[in-house]
Amino acid sequence: MRRACLLVLTTALSFSACRRADRTHASSPHVLETIAKAQEPNDNAGLSSEKHLDGAPRVTVTGYPDRPAFSVLQRTRVMQQFPCQKCHTKTLDVLRAQSQVAVAQGKKASHWSVKLAHAPAVTMDCWTCHDQRNLDSLRTLRDAPVSFDHAYQVCAQCHSRQAADWAGGAHGKRQGGWAPPRVVASCAGCHNPHKPKLEPRWPALAGRRDQRFESAEPLTESPGANR
């Protein structure tokens, strides 16, 4: 009796194994071949990131004709002290003189929190990127005006490799979701332009060693669990 059962079980299992092996090989060509075949424009099954973007204001990126149109989040809407003309009602010379008096009295200079840690002083100062004549605008190295919304154009002058990766999709942060429309963070969305390097910090959680053999017993809490 037991032997019969075993026989039936083995037969059933081997049949099901055959069936499954067939199915798997038939339906899974090399994924690279599948990708290579997909060259036609794809509407991503009509999926959209729009509802995940919450109507975030954005501007269309210019200067990358090889990439389908994409946008960056509009920066001038979220800059707290923009437009700069709100405070900069007098010329810079006057404001500098006022600032010197204020500092002599022990007060803080305007923009005291901005310490440029970007490139060596021989390479850049404030006016490499800001426009002295129009503080509401940035400038290129050859003095063409650039809106704060398109600040990536200023960055891309030196960081052309990063800019190409960013336009392509290998650098930076996608907003909303993976589905179109493609909206990405601008450079200053992640980097502080005055101090662009990301700082070292502690991880959000402590790492864990192999979890495969963990038991159901309560574990001692990792020191970072509540960070």
Add this chain to the structure above:
Amino acid sequence: MSEFNPNPSGLHQILSRQVDRRTAVATAAGALVAGLGLLQTACNPLAAAESKEKSQLNWEAFFQGNYRLMTDKEKEDTVHRLERLHELNTGNKVRIGSTAAKEGVLYGYAFNISKCRGYMDCVKACIGENNQDRKSDMRYIRIHEHNKGQMSFEAADDSFYHEVPAAGHFYIGTQCFHCQNPPCTQVCPTQATWLEPDGLVVVDYNWCIGCRYCIAACPYDARRFNWGDPQVPEEEVNPNQHYLGNRLRRKGVVEKCTFCIQRTRDGKNPACVEACPTGSRTFGNLLDPDSDLRWILKNKKVFRLKEDLGTEPKFWYYMD
């Protein structure tokens, strides 16, 4: 019972009737449920209705079919039943989706090892999004800290906890690679895990019997097992769920990264991609020639782990 009785009594006839196992289990369980129901009605008529409903739902769940064989209507009924059970058990509402794979979409992932700095924000976001067991500190993602100059995963440190990035080290994240030729699904004796048409490898937790063959078969150590009852504080439960994704699991079942199926089938990025502050993680549709992912595959020097095994992972690593 096996002895032959030439003159059986009435009771004996009933008892020795040939019954298949399914009917026997059904009859016994039915009697049990009916008995319990009667008892509870007698004791507390107010709570009785809810309790009866719960018993009924649990009873239906016990005989639930394989998700892949269900009609759309059955899938809907199933997720509604799970939603109602959660409400009856906790008083809180969750939304369990059953969104199907869409044509023209094949999900893939790219990971920039030049950019990852070991911040672990992805791991934290993943735990919260996917309702992972807090008691055993389950995690789908691992971040491996490698010494520069080698890439041995045996020599890497997965349990680092210090300021990162540490000098002389680099970081690589691993999780389920959603292989297009997955060994894990082929060994499953109950067909509780399979490859979806949009490339996601998923698990039907109701059909998983916990044999862990899939864990043995996975060459990437991507699957996790619930050794105990998974515990998620009720206030931390993510209510946006999917049947094949982050719905609450039970003891004795295998689970894994689903590329956040509850988010990605709705156009969103997985939680890890959204949480990464360095932009190391890119997700998208491999069949869309204009996707970020396709640009990376075309323009970057990419590689996959253990490519020689022929598992066809849809998870590529690259460097700046």
